[in-house]
Amino acid sequence: MDQNKNVLAFVEVVDGKPVNVGLESLTAARTLVEGTDEKVVAVLIGSGLDDAAAKVAASGVDKVVVVDNAAYAAFALDAFTNVLEQLIKKCNPAYVLAGNTPLTKGLLPSLAAAFKSGNVADVMSIKKDGGKIAWATPRFGGTVIASEVIEKSPIQFATIRPGAFEKPATAAKAASIEKESIAVAADALRTKILEAVKEMTEDVNIEDADIIVTGGRGMGTPENFKLVEKLAEVLGGVVGATRPAIEENWAPRSRQVGQSGKIVTPKLYIACGVSGATQHVSGMSSSKYIVAINKDEEAPIFNVANVGIVGDAMKILPVMIEELKKVKAEA
Amino acid sequence: MEILVCIKQVPDDSVEIHLKSDGTPNLDGVTKVANAFDTYALEMATRLKEAVGGEITVVSIGEDSVRDALKNCLAVGAEHAYQITDAAFDGSDSMAKAELLAKAKAKLEKDNGKPFDLIFCGFEATDRASGQTGAQLAAVLNAPLITSLVDISSKDGKIVAKQETDFGYNSIEAATPCVVTVSKPEYDPRYPTIKNKLKAKKMPIGAFAAADLGVDASKVGQGAALTHTVSFSEPAQKEGGVKINEKDQEEGARKLVAMMVEAKAL
Numbered sequence: 103m104d105q106n107k108n109v110l111a112f113v114e115v116v117d118g119k120p121v122n123v124g125l126e127s128l129t130a131a132r133t134l135v136e137g138t139d140e141k142v143v144a145v146l147i148g149s150g151l152d153d154a155a156a157k158v159a160a161s162g163v164d165k166v167v168v169v170d171n172a173a174y175a176a177f178a179l180d181a182f183t184n185v186l187e188q189l190i191k192k193c194n195p196a197y198v199l200a201g202n203t204p205l206t207k208g209l210l211p212s213l214a215a216a217f218k219s220g221n222v223a224d225v226m227s228i229k230k231d232g233g234k235i236a237w238a239t240p241r242f243g244g245t246v247i248a249s250e251v252i253e254k255s256p257i258q259f260a261t262i263r264p265g266a267f268e269k270p271a272t273a274a275k276a277a278s279i280e281k282e283s284i285a286v287a288a289d290a291l292r293t294k295i296l297e298a299v300k301e302m303t304e305d306v307n308i309e310d311a312d313i314i315v316t317g318g319r320g321m322g323t324p325e326n327f328k329l330v331e332k333l334a335e336v337l338g339g340v341v342g343a344t345r346p347a348i349e350e351n352w353a354p355r356s357r358q359v360g361q362s363g364k365i366v367t368p369k370l371y372i373a374c375g376v377s378g379a380t381q382h383v384s385g386m387s388s389s390k391y392i393v394a395i396n397k398d399e400e401a402p403i404f405n406v407a408n409v410g411i412v413g414d415a416m417k418i419l420p421v422m423i424e425e426l427k428k429v430k431a432e433a
Numbered sequence: 434m435e436i437l438v439c440i441k442q443v444p445d446d447s448v449e450i451h452l453k454s455d456g457t458p459n460l461d462g463v464t465k466v467a468n469a470f471d472t473y474a475l476e477m478a479t480r481l482k483e484a485v486g487g488e489i490t491v492v493s494i495g496e497d498s499v500r501d502a503l504k505n506c507l508a509v510g511a512e513h514a515y516q517i518t519d520a521a522f523d524g525s526d527s528m529a530k531a532e533l534l535a536k537a538k539a540k541l542e543k544d545n546g547k548p549f550d551l552i553f554c555g556f557e558a559t560d561r562a563s564g565q566t567g568a569q570l571a572a573v574l575n576a577p578l579i580t581s582l583v584d585i586s587s588k589d590g591k592i593v594a595k596q597e598t599d600f601g602y603n604s605i606e607a608a609t610p611c612v613v614t615v616s617k618p619e620y621d622p623r624y625p626t627i628k629n630k631l632k633a634k635k636m637p638i639g640a641f642a643a644a645d646l647g648v649d650a651s652k653v654g655q656g657a658a659l660t661h662t663v664s665f666s667e668p669a670q671k672e673g674g675v676k677i678n679e680k681d682q683e684e685g686a687r688k689l690v691a692m693m694v695e696a697k698a699l
């Protein structure tokens with residue numbers, strides 16, 4: 103068999119659009135092939151993929167492979183695993199990448215198992231070290247970064263951390279789009295999606311937001327949490343929340359920032375009544391400018407803040423809201 | 434319903450881990466606890482068992498300290514506990530761990546004459562957050578896999594899993610045997626009663642070594658691992674953070690806004 107080469111990047115499509123981290127994974131893929139004649143091949147699986155395919159084709163890839171079939175309208179893990187397994191066997195890539203999402207988190211390890219190889223999860227950066235690729239991945243909630251290599255395997259798998267790589271710039275020349283029809287044997291499908299329930303309709307995607315105002319347990323009551331909403335509104339930003347705030351139902355789960363929520367990298371992140379537990383900080387510490395409001399001088403959130411203020415959020419937020427209204431009116 | 438729950442012991446995730454001068458993570462004095470997601474998995478399994486009957490077995494690969502984690506599991510829902518341990522297992526990667534868990538499952542099924550219907554894993558472990566072992570165990574067992582559960586029920590020999598998604602949830606059906614990985618459900622794990630704690634203290638914890646499982650020692654452990662950690666580092670610190678600590682908080686708030694404007698953060 104020929105030696106494995108090229109990068110195959112699976113780009114997840116939701117509601118007809120490629121997800122951000124899927125596009126970001128294409129930048130990671132480019133890093134891998136830079137300075138070689140190897141190619142970046144993006145793979146899309148789903149139903150009604152024309153728009154998404156056009157967008158990915160203009161994202162600096164060399165080729166887009168589209169598996170478009172009504173059978174793949176929903177992300178069914180065993181179907182997607184099986185389709186990708188067939189594609190990988192066909193293309194023999196040296197690397198298989200995907201953006202790290204709750205769904206690809208089941209996909210890539212399964213594929214790595216099928217090809218008896220390794221998978222590195224949540225890659226933050228990639229270094230070429232001689233002939234080896236060193237994948238950087240967070241440990242212990244992000245206070246430590248481990249550099250990992252996969253050896254003795256012709257193919258390597260990795261998922262890319264949201265926000266770790268920039269989205270690719272729109273390319274002048276779009277890559278070619280190839281349609282593949284790949285069927286999955288009925289007996290390979292052993293789970294059945296009975297119902298896909300959307301609880302959050304018309305909700306914003308906080309991963310896309312430039313400004314996020316997050317409220318934590320320290321906001322105390324649903325009424326007080328409204329101050330967080332108000333500040334977000336004045337700034338034209340969106341509301342984020344810590345896990346305890348979500349559990350109190352002050353905000354929907356789609357707004358959770360952190361290890362078991364979203365990883366966000368806005369230009370401005372304001373944390374109100376948030377202690378700064380590692381599980382939260384790992385999801386927001388790459389924000390460009392971080393403001394912390396906490397009554398406890400020792401709160402760890404201050405360690406990651408560009409500017410922090412020690413005090414009662416219920417006193418500070420109303421003043422900030424008024425002051426910022428003035429600033430906005432002047433601008 | 435016969436249920437197997439895989440428990441990983443991890444450093445207490447409320448402690449911030451930093452590097453020692455030799456460049457390795459400083460875990461000295463950090464208590465080891467059951468991975469949070471595994472405690473959620475055990476709670477979900479226990480609720481299912483209470484609804485439909487059956488027994489829960491917990492297994493953990495690791496050194497003797499994992500017996501403490503297993504004891505705690507026996508106090509909050511598990512009936513049986515086994516430690517999977519052998520010097521040959523040290524440094525195993527997730528594929529090797531999946532093989533070991535599969536071998537332990539097969540041995541327990543043979544010894545007890547009863548197959549497991551459901552295998553629970555955590556969605557990920559808080560130390561590495563890689564979340565691979567469960568998916569790879571499903572691959573090794575050639576069993577269906579459902580990830581990120583926030584609830585589960587069983588009906589007519591099938592299970593229905595509630596899978597968390599970014600937008601709500603999926604309701605997914607599968608026949609057993611099936612592997613599931615658990616995220617954070619709406620409920621919290623129960624605390625053991627004193628009575629159950631005392632009872633658990635007296636319950637035996639079995640141990641399986643390579644020979645018991647019929648494992649080829651050359652296929653597990655550091656030597657067989659494909660993925661290796663070559664170095665550790667710490668993320669760059671935010672430098673020059675400013676802390677405003679004024680008696681007059683409103684004055685402080687105005688100062689804060691002025692600084693945000695100056696930094697062009699808006």
Ligand SMILES: Cc1cc2nc3c(=O)[nH]c(=O)nc-3n(C[C@H](O)[C@H](O)[C@H](O)COP(=O)(O)OP(=O)(O)OC[C@H]3O[C@@H](n4cnc5c(N)ncnc54)[C@H](O)[C@@H]3O)c2cc1C
Pocket residue numbers: 317318319320321343344345346347358359360361362363364374375376377378379380381382385395396397398401413414415416446469470559
């Ligand atoms: C496996 C696992 C995964 C997790 N995933 C996540 C995750 O994705 N996201 C997440 O956020 N958490 C997550 N957590 C929970 C995390 O460990 C923390 O418990 C959580 O982040 C704390 O939230 P908090 O800061 O809102 O609350 P607390 O830690 O209770 O902090 C409240 C803060 O508010 C301050 N405060 C109180 N009153 C006021 C006031 N009037 N004005 C100003 N400040 C005030 C207090 O000083 C305190 O610092 C996870 C935990 C586990 C075990």
Ligand SMILES: Nc1ncnc2c1ncn2[C@@H]1O[C@H](COP(=O)(O)O)[C@@H](O)[C@H]1O
Pocket residue numbers: 439440441442468470471492493494495527530553554555556557558561562563564565566567
């Ligand atoms: N050493 C272990 N012993 C038992 N189960 C494990 C072990 N390591 C991982 N697991 C299971 O696999 C899940 C995911 O772990 P990981 O792949 O390390 O993120 C954990 O939540 C456990 O359920």
